[in-house]
Amino acid sequence: MIFRIIYLHLWAILKKNIMAKIKGAIVVNIERCKGCNLCVVACPSKVLSLNNEANSKGYNYSYMAFPDACVGCSACAYVCPDACITVYKVKL
Ligand code: SF4
Numbered sequence: 788m789i790f791r792i793i794y795l796h797l798w799a800i801l802k803k804n805i806m807a808k809i810k811g812a813i814v815v816n817i818e819r820c821k822g823c824n825l826c827v828v829a830c831p832s833k834v835l836s837l838n839n840e841a842n843s844k845g846y847n848y849s850y851m852a853f854p855d856a857c858v859g860c861s862a863c864a865y866v867c868p869d870a871c872i873t874v875y876k877v878k879l
């Protein structure tokens with residue numbers, strides 16, 4: 788039992804440190820974006836939103852409304868049907 792408690796405690800510390808030391812950022816290919824909103828819904832950190840401005844095709848493209856919240860999980864990139872999103876991860 789004591790080992791399990793120690794294990795869980797160490798895991799919590801490790802997880803906290805990992806989460807705190809990785810920052811994410813994305814770049815959206817604005818001209819390819821169709822404004823389908825899938826990435827906005829998929830983001831667990833609520834980073835993304837559709838811009839009020841439209842691209843040359845008339846689509847309201849996705850952008851980082853709250854960039855500091857990005858953890859680089861890549862969920863947005865995975866769901867984008869047009870591969871518009873590139874994800875970058877930075878260790879702090
Ligand atoms: S990488 Fe993850 S946290 Fe960052 S915008 Fe995409 S879904 Fe959101």
Ligand code: SF4
Pocket residue numbers: 815819820821822823824825826827848849866867868869870871872
């Ligand atoms: S999922 Fe892709 S095409 Fe859809 S809004 Fe996001 S970036 Fe644009």
